[in-house]
Amino acid sequence: MMGRVTRERVGAELVAVVTAVVAGRPVVLTAEGGQHLPFGPLRTEHHSMQAGLQTWVEQQTGHRLGYVEQLYTFADPDRASAAGRVVSISYLGLTNAVGDRPSDAWRDWYAFFPWEDxxxxxxxxxxxxxxxxxxxxxxxxxxxxxxxxxxxxxxxxxxxxxxxxxxxxxxxxxxxxxxxxxxxxxxxxxxxxxxxxGERMAGDHRRILSTGLARLRAKIQYHPVVFELMPESFTLGQLQVTVEALAGQALHKQNFRRLVTQQDLVEPTGETHAETGGRPARMYRFRRAVLDERQVAGTKLPRTR
Amino acid sequence: MMGRVTRERVGAELVAVVTAVVAGRPVVLTAEGGQHLPFGPLRTEHHSMQAGLQTWVEQQTGHRLGYVEQLYTFADPDRASAAGRVVSISYLGLTNAVGDRPSDAWRDWYAFFPWEDxxxxxxxxxxxxxxxxxxxxxxxxxxxxxxxxxxxxxxxxxxxxxxxxxxxxxxxxxxxxxxxxxxxxxxxxxxxxxxxxGERMAGDHRRILSTGLARLRAKIQYHPVVFELMPESFTLGQLQVTVEALAGQALHKQNFRRLVTQQDLVEPTGETHAETGGRPARMYRFRRAVLDERQVAGTKLPRTR
DNA sequence: ATCCTTATGCTTGAGTTGAGCATAGGTAAC
DNA sequence: GTTACCTATGCTCAACTCAAGCATAAGGAT
Structure with a gap:
């Protein structure tokens, strides 16, 4: 039966890769001057691991994550010290609001992985x-x-x-x-x-961060998660800049818009945006209904060159 | 710094979804008459979680897993009892040899999820x-x-x-x-x-199993993992039967073989196989080199109807 | 021989994707 | 105000992928 005793006990830690995109730069929330990712122990009072993570990320950033997804569970052998083993359960979180934290808590992805841009x-x-x-x-x-x-x-x-x-x-x-x-x-x-x-991080946090980037870059292609990083309304140009920031790659503009519009991922708000010194762009909003209607619908990467 | 103390400690448990395909039926390794998935505590002497899982799956099945992949980490709230919280780290394992265990340890997937076939x-x-x-x-x-x-x-x-x-x-x-x-x-x-x-399992093991099936069905399409379930050499018909067993769906035969051969996933062994009462089939073996050559190469599902 | 079965080859039409030309509709410089 | 420049948007075309099915091959059973 399930009641079997598990004899040894370990420390359980929740680690968060919280990312946003600000002015075309992908950023990640860090602590102590970028030395590590935010993390904290799993507490008994937490209803679930996701809930635990959500609450204390809200405490730190003052904003609710639009999207949270479990990444991977690490048992870093280097840390199995006197205190016993530690298991790190990592999560990817997306938000569109960087909030009022000191901006040096948000660090550019590519400071840690310059070659990825x-x-x-x-x-x-x-x-x-x-x-x-x-x-x-x-x-x-x-x-x-x-x-x-x-x-x-x-x-x-x-x-x-x-x-x-x-x-x-x-x-x-x-x-x-x-x-x-x-x-x-x-x-x-x-x-x-x-x-x-490339800057390093403490322990295996840079590895965890790279796992997060990898997952996000893969996920973006077949699931509409980019929109969690966007404001309520946006132009297709802004959307493309965001995707390009994440992918670290330029995309073919005309094909990108065809992809997004043909999949009915967005609907026009009726407004336009004229800040770029070019022809004013239509504004769109994400059609949240697609999350229910389909299971696959992403922003493929129509590559350039 | 990283040395920060995590005050509370939890039980850590490794759970395995080990699957094979026998005679066109996908099976999963269970314990105690199919009541639950094999599981065991993470021990200090285990080098890593994967190693821990590998060793005791080998103990149980007498065979080495060709492929192991972490699935998901669950913190089943129902089990946060007097003994404290338990975290279950689940893995998907694939093998082609069911070994010499009593065959009732291997249960048909679809006994638990009849609607999936x-x-x-x-x-x-x-x-x-x-x-x-x-x-x-x-x-x-x-x-x-x-x-x-x-x-x-x-x-x-x-x-x-x-x-x-x-x-x-x-x-x-x-x-x-x-x-x-x-x-x-x-x-x-x-x-x-x-x-x-549909049969139930103890605790949340049926949920874990469904996570495993979902992952395998998705993975099979863009990563060549089916071959971990196949013998050294096989016919394209046998390969198709295996994929169909996993997908729970019939596939278009001609398109399936085109997909497999055009991707250079296999190479002919030169032998043929004449057991089916039809035209003898050529035998193939998996080209292991593709694992290094590419990162995407799968067995898409050329659906029928 | 005839029929049944599975294996294998090939064609065709629909749809998807990469690439780029062309036009629209603004701002800034001259 | 005319010109240059910029981004947005529309559209076409060729290459490629994919679903579907016709046709043939090569064995066993009757």
Whole structure:
């Protein structure tokens, strides 16, 4: 029967990856100057884990999350110390209001993962070709011959090398590859002179963050979650900028609007918006009904180039 | 800093949804006569949660899992009793060998979810139209008028009513709907005379199982995991039967083979197989290299009808 | 031989997607 | 006020994908 005793007990911790998009920059809520993600213990008084997370994220941000989703449960072995084992249950939360917290609590995603921003003009593309590619090349060459081809293939797939395309949703795989290649300060055998740029976080929080980005980038394509990051009404241009910020990639404008409108994800409010110095744009609002009507309806990424 | 103390401690439990496909029937490993899924406490000596799960599943089945993936972490509030809170971390495991365990440990998926098998000749289609649809209809009518349309829409989407198509991957949504409509014995307000057929399990294990089926049905479409359920070599017909068993749906044969072969998921072994009383089929093996070469490559479901 | 069964190959039409041309309707500079 | 420039929006076209089904192949059973 179910009453069987589980003899050992562990600490349970809730970790939140709360993200928003502000002025075309994706940001994540951090604590203590970006050193870690907000987290807290699961308490007995919490009705459920989601409820526990919701309440104390509201305490911190002053805003209710439009969307919460469980990410992954980690049992970081490095932390199984004297105090016993700790299990971290991580969640992804989306909001459109950054609230009144000091703005340095909201940090740009790409401060932690500069290579993930592949939009033209950003750091990503240069970083990959000038720093990451050569250092991964060295890592490939350092392998025993039998393993060399496997390493090269993995590097090529992750970072779109050798004529392969860049896949935005491989965030976690890229992080783990850099970790294994010791190009990241968290890695045990990392040496300061061979590191790839990017801020670190305490413990395994940067790994948790990368899991969140990966999930969001994947989810956005087949589930209408972007709208949780948008204000009540918005232009299709603003929506596209938001998606591009998350994907770290430019999209084909005309095809993006075709996708959004043909799926009936939005409806016009009747107003227009003329701030951009171009033709005024129609404003739209999200049709919340689609959440009930269908289970698949997303914002695919009609890529450019 | 990370050393912050988490004051309360909880029991941590690993739960496994281990599935295989035997003779065209999808089966799941259970304990104590199908009353619950195999589970066990997370121990300090386990290197990681996956390792812990792997080792004791191997103990139980005598076979190594080809594939293990974390499913979801539940904190069943009903079990937060005197002993304190229990957190269940669930995993999906796939294997192709049912081993030498007594075969009643392996139970047919569809004993627990008869409505999920929509293949012609199985119980599903009749069950939906003759039992589920009318009882859900009553549940819709029982709602306050303002809520009625929302309920109807939800029932229609989940069970493909009102001309909508059946979506195999909505396993969890269907279970939760039946739960809310009190058509399932686990539901608090369920009455014995209005139940939908299907065996129950202890605690929330049937919910965990439905999470597993949902994940597997979704995953199969964009990741080549079916092959973990297949023997070394197989015919395309056998592969199709396996996918159909999981999806609970018939597939268009010619399109299925085109999909599999065009993606280079398999390579011929050169042998043939003549047991079916028809033209002998070529045997194939899975090209394991695709796991490294690509991140997306699945067995989409070329549906029939 | 004839029929039944499963396997395999191929075609066709509908729909989806990537790419880009063309026009609309504003603001800012000259 | 005319020109340049900018973003928004509409539309077309070719390549590709996908559902559906016809046709043929190759075995066993009667």
């Amino acid at each position: 592949q939009r033209v003009g950003s750091a990503g593309p240069g970083l990959v070709t000038e720093v990451i590619e050569p250092r991964l090349g060295a890592w490939v060459e350092a392998a025993p011959p039998a393993e060399r081809e496997a390493r090269r293939l993995r590097a090529d797939v992750c970072f779109g090398l050798g004529g392969r395309g860049w896949s935005p949703e491989l965030v976690l795989q890229r992080y783990e590859l850099l970790y294994e290649a010791a190009l990241i300060p968290e890695a045990p055998s990392a040496t300061p002179d061979r590191l790839v740029p | 929509q293949r012609v000749g199985s119980a599903g289609p009749g069950l939906v139209t003759e039992v589920i649809e009318p009882r859900l209809g009553a549940w819709v009518e029982a709602a306050p008028p303002a809520e009625r349309e929302a309920r109807r829409l939800r029932a229609d989407v989940c069970f493909g009513l009102g001309g909508r198509g059946w979506s195999p991957e909505l396993v969890l949504q269907r279970y939760e709907l039946l739960y809310e409509a009190a058509l399932i014995p686990e539901a608090p307000s369920a009455t014995p005379d209005r139940l939908v057929p």
